[in-house]
Amino acid sequence: MTPTKILYVDDEAMALKYFERLVSPLAPVLTAGSVEEGRAVLLAHGADVAVLVCDQRMPGERGNELLRHAREYYPGIVRMLTTAYSELGDAIEAINTGEIYRYINKPWELESLRADLKNALELAVLRSERDSLMRDRLLAQQSRLLANRLAALLMVGSAVYADGHEQALHRYAEAARVVGGAEPMVDWNRWDHADLLQAEAQRGAAIAAHLRDALQALGPRGEVGDALSALARSIGGEVSGDGVLVANATVFTALLVSPAGETPTAPQCAWLAWLLWQGGHARVTPAQGGWMVRPAAPDALREDWLADAMERLGKNPV
Structure with missing residues (x-):
């Protein structure tokens, strides 16, 4: 307004x-x-x-x-x-x-006062329009960055653990959308296009290394109970009934929203590593005290599931 x-x-x-x-x-x-x-x-x-x-x-x-x-x-x-x-x-x-x-x-002097104020009001309108355009531009850039990061995670996931990687990334994007509440943190005054591309490429390489280490530590896929215990240890949750209760929602979104240029950490990669390990057979839902991760059957993925996930995340940034 x-x-x-x-x-x-x-x-x-x-x-x-x-x-x-x-x-x-x-x-x-x-x-x-x-x-x-x-x-x-x-x-x-x-x-x-x-x-x-x-x-x-x-x-x-x-x-x-x-x-x-x-x-x-x-x-x-x-x-x-x-x-x-x-x-x-x-x-x-x-x-x-x-x-x-x-x-x-x-x-x-009455006429001079009114003329000065009229000019000031016109300038305020121009500033408001400029700020609105800048907000729209930043939102578009953030949406593109979200989409690029999700696509990069799919490629990294395929490279480090091909078995079930699409289902895992589908559930990762679904969880991020359910949790919501943040956007990629980028100082657009600092980053030009080439530097940001380089930083994101280095980010992808670091994520791949953390995922490989985490998947090696997890070992072969085991029973559901063992998998839930491993998830609780990895992301700081608590086994509760048939799932894991997680209080800190950022574990589900860190790889999408952390600041540009920040080196990803092993804890930030733990949720995606576990999803890859389990072939994406889990779903996140709101629960009292946080978010509940429960085992879930895989979804039938359409050919355009990734494009759909990108569009949904762009409309409702995580």
Whole structure:
């Protein structure tokens, strides 16, 4: 939702009333009588505020303190300082430090004030549209990264334990979707395409090595009870009835959501290794106190099961 409101902060009650009367035909106005009250209004209504106008000279904290706070916590808000000519130095300092879009001299000239605020509102709309496009772009990049990681796990699984690897990856993706609640952690300002591809390739090699070691330690497939005990030891769960209760959901998603450039660990690979060992004959369901892993018959996989899993994970990131 695009923000539309103007917040004006001034310790003079008459100034607040005068501003609201002058500006309300242009946009809805919120007011506050101090920097502290301004922070409270931003906390409650920050998503609705397009423009913040703040007087500089007030008892206690000065206006530029609130503008600095808004820059840090509400960067999309267009910030403006209003001050008397004698305090012009404060306005210049605020501009130079990036705290404000512009300053407005007191006393106000009505048409100039409205023109400045109209420009600020238009800038706020542009920022909101830009931020929305950036969010969509990041979501698309994260969805692609999820899909790439799932595809890479299928290739790694096939290489290290071909028997039942597709069923194992199907159940891995299913568990990640059931658990949900996170997305791949990537600093997109740091990674360019080539560097990220290299990091992901190295990540796949490390996962393969951990899987081989884990599968060697697990040995031949055994009875269901032994398999559940091995799973509990591997991922920190507890055997409970006909399954394993796991409190920490990250064991089911770590290989999909851990930060780019982070070297995978053996514990992060333990759940996938166990699924490969068991040919994917298990299913994760919500349970009191965490998540329950129980033995389950294999599903009949369609030819496009991987594409379907990628699409489902993209719509509901793990």
